[in-house]
Amino acid sequence: MLSHYASRFLTRGSKRLPLPSRLYSSSTSATIRQHERQLKLALPAATYTLPYFWLRDHCRCPECYHPQTRQRLADTFTLPRDIRPSKVDCDQSGLHVVWPDGHKSDYGYDWVSMHGHQEEEAKKVSWQDTLAPTDTLRLWQAKDLKEQPRPRLTFGEVMESKEGLTKWLHRLEIDGVAFVDDVPTTLEATEQLARRLCFLRETHYSKGMWSFTADLAHADTAYTQLALDAHTDNTYFTEPSGLQMFHKLEFEGQGGDSLFVDGFAVAKQLKTTNPEAYETLTQTRIPTHSAGDEDVLIVPTPRSFPIFNHDPQTGDLFQVRYNNNDRSTLNHLPPDALDRFYDALFAWRKLLTDPANEYWDPLPPGRVVTFDNWRVLHGRSAFTGHRRICGAYFPWDDYKSRARTLRLSSAEKDLVL
Ligand SMILES: C[N+](C)(C)CCCC[C@H](N)C(=O)O
Ligand SMILES: O=C(O)CCC(=O)C(=O)O
Ligand SMILES: [Fe+2]
Known part of the structure; x- marks a missing residue:
């Protein structure tokens, strides 16, 4: 459950990021289309372009991202720049990728919708600071x-x-x-x-x-x-x-x-x-x-x-x-x-x-x-x-x-x- 403050930081003006727990928990309508260097993941609210190298670099498994320190462990520089998945699929829990060396990466839809690239600029949400700088502030006189x-x-x-x-x-x-x-x-x-x-x-x-x-x-x-x-x-x-x-x-x-x-x-x-x-x-x-x-x-x-x-x-x-x-x-x-x-x-x-x-x-x-x-x-x-x-x-x-x-x-x- 996202708290009151979390939904606040997801809000910017009238635009609202899809709240994953509500939108995607029973979603069956996610579809994947694979391209040369990236895949497109269509979710009910938006389509995200996810480059393969970026996906691999952002693997959130405990070997690639320390769950406690929240720091990257993956060695970006030993990953092949032209890496392509050997298998991709998606289900209720998110997007799953298997890489040629057998390494597995899972990406929740909440994470994808938060960080994935969208063609439309709806994405420009100031979650970077976790509190949209000017829209949630109360400007006062x-x-x-x-x-x-x-x-x-x-x-x-x-x-x-x-x-x-x-x-x-x-x-x-x-x-x-x-x-x-x-x-x-x-x-x-x-x-x-x-x-x-x-x-x-x-x-x-x-x-x-x-x-x-x-x-x-x-x-x-x-x-x-x-x-x-x-x-x-x-x-x-x-x-x-x-x-x-x-x-x-x-x-x-x-x-x-x-x-x-x-x-x-x-x-x-x-x-x-x-x-x-x-x-x-x-x-x-x-x-x-x-x-x-x-x-x-x-x-x-x-x-x-x-x-x-x-x-x-x-x-x-x-x-x-x-x-x-x-x-x-x-x-x-x-x-x-x-x-x-x-x-x-x-x-x-x-x-x-x-x-x-x-x-x-x-x-x-x-x-x-x-x-x-x-x-x-x-x-x-x-x-x-x-x-x-x-x-x-x-x-x-x-x-x-x-x-x-x-x-x-x-x-x-x-x-x-
Ligand atoms: C707050 N205290 C009394 C310690 C200093 C006040 C300094 C005011 C100063 N012109 C400035 O902008 O810093
Ligand atoms: O004396 C005051 O009320 C404030 C002085 C001031 O501007 C400051 O200390 O930064
Ligand atoms: Fe002052």
Whole structure:
């Protein structure tokens, strides 16, 4: 049985991959046609072209693919490039192939329908990430977060039950931002909560958890009382942190509210209203840096990235990198390209600061926010008085891995690899 989350990752827009357990368990209508270098397998929902060498290379028997490590054992390079099966047939359980040396390979229809090549482009399902990047996400505006407050998640629930943890990660994946309430207002408790999610990312700011006030302990605007426009952190890293967590531990003063904006939602608005600007911010690479502290001079490799980063295979937007404060000198653009870039930047910033897109939260002590730093921009209003925020950065891959393993069964894991 495929879980709710599995059927979610199989969905992309209105297109749905055939769910094997439902479609093929009693199927008798599979037919095979053999050709010179490949076979065509016709299943009720689609026909798949399966090249022989590819089939042999992807044999999933325990000799060819370690069932526990899920790594290839077959030696691709000793297989004859012109290999052809000596026998093929299919039944209810799938496609069966016998190779000239007697080796047998079995391919379930679920696996074939997940990975087999289809002429029609119906196949372009973003199962690669097991959660279709933009179609299953809830793109939001401020009113969506205000009017539809999700069931409250509490520290106790998240710390003590797998269900609570799963709910938390699910919200993070769907909305890109999630709140946990009733957290004890200490750095220690916040760290426990953080480590429940995943291990932390060390940076030049700290070894793990950080805790900051307006004292310029590090030479960065975050350590002042100034307002911060909506931005993502770490635009100067080759790989920006995947998640960021904030917990306001102490506050005596005025202002200092937190701002969140759904970067994917605003990107979509820009694409619709000003496709030329969207294209410019997809193509124009922007150099960035972090260099306030004496012993720090960080720039990414490659030296610059666009604001909108797309998966080259699917075209899906997967990462927004934007911090106007951390932009380096634009020295690589001729005047006409500079003009196009600045115009596009103004259009992006206009939408980012549209009150309809700005979700403001006073983030009272006890309420921890965690957000996807590749999607949701954050900021704050200026403040007076004393304010201490603690939190952490998390690596992207490890956060996503945690989320995936909570949402997928072992069988589903096999299916998507
Ligand atoms: C979160 N912490 C207070 C540790 C650092 C804030 C750094 C903000 C910085 N300009 C950047 O984009 O990284
Ligand atoms: O002070 C805040 O509320 C957030 C500052 C900030 O942007 C950061 O620490 O990354
Ligand atoms: Fe920040």
